[in-house]
Amino acid sequence: xxxxxxxxxxxxxxxxxxxxxxxxxxxxxxxxxxxxxxxxxxxxxxxxxxxxxxxxxxxxxxxxxxxxxxxxxxxxxxxxxxxxxxxxxxxxxxxxxxxxxxxxxxxxxxxxxxxxxxxxxxxxxxxxxxxxxxxxxxxxxxxxxxxxxxxxxxxxxxxxxxxxxxxxxxxxxxxxxxxxxxxxxxxxxxxxxxxxxxxxxxxxxxxxxxxxxxxxxxxxxxxxxxxxxxxxxxxxxxxxxxxxxxxxxxxxxxxxxxxxxxxxxxxxxxxxxx
Amino acid sequence: xxxxxxxxxxxxxxxxxxxxxxxxxxxxxxxxxxxxxxxxxxxxxxxxxxxxxxxxxxxxxxxxxxxxxxxxxxxxxxxxxxxxxxxxxxxxxxxxxxxxxxxxxxxxxxxxxxxxxxxxxxxxxxxxxxxxxxxxxxxxxxxxxxxxxxxxxxxxxxxxxxxxxxxxxxxxxxxxxxxxxxxxxxxxxxxxxxxxxxxxxxxxxxxxxxxxxxxxxxxxxxxxxxxxxxxxxxxxxxxxxxxxxxxxxxxxxxxxxxxxxxxxxxxxxxxxxxxxxxxxxxxxxxxxxxxxxxxxxxxxxxxxxxxxxxxxxxxxxxxxxxxxx
Ligand SMILES: Cc1ncc(C[n+]2csc(CCOP(=O)(O)OP(=O)(O)O)c2C)c(N)n1
Ligand SMILES: [Mg+2]
Numbered sequence: 001x002x003x004x005x006x007x008x009x010x011x012x013x014x015x016x017x018x019x020x021x022x023x024x025x026x027x028x029x030x031x032x033x034x035x036x037x038x039x040x041x042x043x044x045x046x047x048x049x050x051x052x053x054x055x056x057x058x059x060x061x062x063x064x065x066x067x068x069x070x071x072x073x074x075x076x077x078x079x080x081x082x083x084x085x086x087x088x089x090x091x092x093x094x095x096x097x098x099x100x101x102x103x104x105x106x107x108x109x110x111x112x113x114x115x116x117x118x119x120x121x122x123x124x125x126x127x128x129x130x131x132x133x134x135x136x137x138x139x140x141x142x143x144x145x146x147x148x149x150x151x152x153x154x155x156x157x158x159x160x161x162x163x164x165x166x167x168x169x170x171x172x173x174x175x176x177x178x179x180x181x182x183x184x185x186x187x188x189x190x191x192x193x194x195x196x197x198x199x200x201x202x203x204x205x206x207x208x209x210x211x212x213x214x215x216x217x218x219x220x221x222x223x224x225x226x227x228x229x230x231x232x233x234x235x236x237x238x239x240x241x242x243x244x245x246x247x248x249x250x251x252x253x254x255x256x257x258x259x260x261x262x263x264x265x266x267x268x269x270x271x272x273x274x
Numbered sequence: 275x276x277x278x279x280x281x282x283x284x285x286x287x288x289x290x291x292x293x294x295x296x297x298x299x300x301x302x303x304x305x306x307x308x309x310x311x312x313x314x315x316x317x318x319x320x321x322x323x324x325x326x327x328x329x330x331x332x333x334x335x336x337x338x339x340x341x342x343x344x345x346x347x348x349x350x351x352x353x354x355x356x357x358x359x360x361x362x363x364x365x366x367x368x369x370x371x372x373x374x375x376x377x378x379x380x381x382x383x384x385x386x387x388x389x390x391x392x393x394x395x396x397x398x399x400x401x402x403x404x405x406x407x408x409x410x411x412x413x414x415x416x417x418x419x420x421x422x423x424x425x426x427x428x429x430x431x432x433x434x435x436x437x438x439x440x441x442x443x444x445x446x447x448x449x450x451x452x453x454x455x456x457x458x459x460x461x462x463x464x465x466x467x468x469x470x471x472x473x474x475x476x477x478x479x480x481x482x483x484x485x486x487x488x489x490x491x492x493x494x495x496x497x498x499x500x501x502x503x504x505x506x507x508x509x510x511x512x513x514x515x516x517x518x519x520x521x522x523x524x525x526x527x528x529x530x531x532x533x534x535x536x537x538x539x540x541x542x543x544x545x546x547x548x549x550x551x552x553x554x555x556x557x558x559x560x561x562x563x564x565x566x567x568x569x570x571x572x573x574x575x576x577x578x579x580x581x582x583x584x585x586x587x588x589x590x591x592x593x594x595x596x597x598x599x
Binding site for chain 1: 309311312313314315331332333335336337338360361364365393394395396397398399565566567570571575
């Protein structure tokens, strides 16, 4: 896929994320928009996982630890053909499998998440199994920056380094916001690079809303032989919609009809100028 | 505080929690809220603004939250550790068991958006196990206030109680169950909301309301039901339970919890051990992949509704213990 095509995909994904959040009258808007480019690049060129090989033990695995931004994941999985996009019209409705967090009832979802701080330990186990079975799949997991104070992350970080899991790549969606306030004001976790390096990880940083840069850096995984990779992706919460960018309330804000139209206009403008 | 109650307007118990805590904090600097990026969901944003010195924020780290709360409580702080019930009573269960209950640090563990309040966010966000888990832990009071009055009373009492307390409530606006003017609220003392001798419907938290509505529906068919708000799951009001069991033909329990290990099983265990067998049914969430949807969808699906409870009551009244088997 060309960079231009990737950029088009990101804008299309963002439009669909908003569409289904508005339809469901619920969703985690800001964090879905901040991680859209990351999911786009992972599923369109980096990971070896498709509907056709989803039951193969050799597939790459993606585990979304920040489960609340499931709308981004569902939209990308639909685009990859894991299920018909129309299914998302039932998002959050009675008896729908498409709920507000990833569940394995939905084709393409690796693990049920939603309680923060669970993705990395599961990813570590999945990566250890890959080593034991001499498989060459990679395991990717996406964490929120607000999620990092969960102790389980740091326990898993130790295990990953101990087992030299260079088949594991953890990505932090560093949008610098959580629910209450900026992450630095809730529980400061900086400097992240030094922390993870001291835990034995190979660390790189990237503009997490730049598909070209993301693709380049993810191709470099493993960043160092014998070490798990950590990618700090600097992103903007609410990316792509002017009035949502860096605004706290869009963590789980649902746009009104007028706001929705404005957002679609802005994203269409992006598509036009590509 | 009965005179403060405005019976015409009612709100989610969560809001009453926040208002009560602010009122207590006005005159008591030892009132401390501990939060884990949960002050918004806990309606504690105004509390944090008014009393910035009385809120401790730990970030998204519930185990840490309960441990920190235990430490604060050991220094005579009146601590309200506030986070969604699902995370507090699953992830931080060991901290509740060891650092709070076993070590007797009188933390008030406040489980917000409990049961299936989070609806379509799914099982990660539901707490259908909290009564069961905490009932099996010594030295902690377990309660689920139903209306705004019970919530206000429970918070005030928790602040004074020298034992660990777990309180859980939801997000739905909850009408007053009755004029509460001359009642005294106590943990371990259930409230009779209406009286009748055909069936006792024993409920707690947000299920008391559909139980009351069901009783009204039954009344239309001349079936008189007793409805109990059994806000305290542990210690259970066995005196009240015995009394209603003696009076009523059948007993139905209703809770926003797994049918395993909660209010229903607590009542059943007591009655059976007293030799007080009656036609008995536990309504709650069955042991299956919980149906998806809003809290209302989930309640209706499992019969926790006016019609569902009335139907279950009629079926139960018409049976004997032998037939029930
Ligand atoms: C264990 C746990 N605690 C609390 C929550 C509630 N919660 C959902 S999202 C969120 C904030 C997450 O912030 P961050 O990780 O920065 O995510 P993002 O900014 O990417 O949306 C919180 C506290 C949760 N889902 N799981
Ligand atoms: Mg964030």
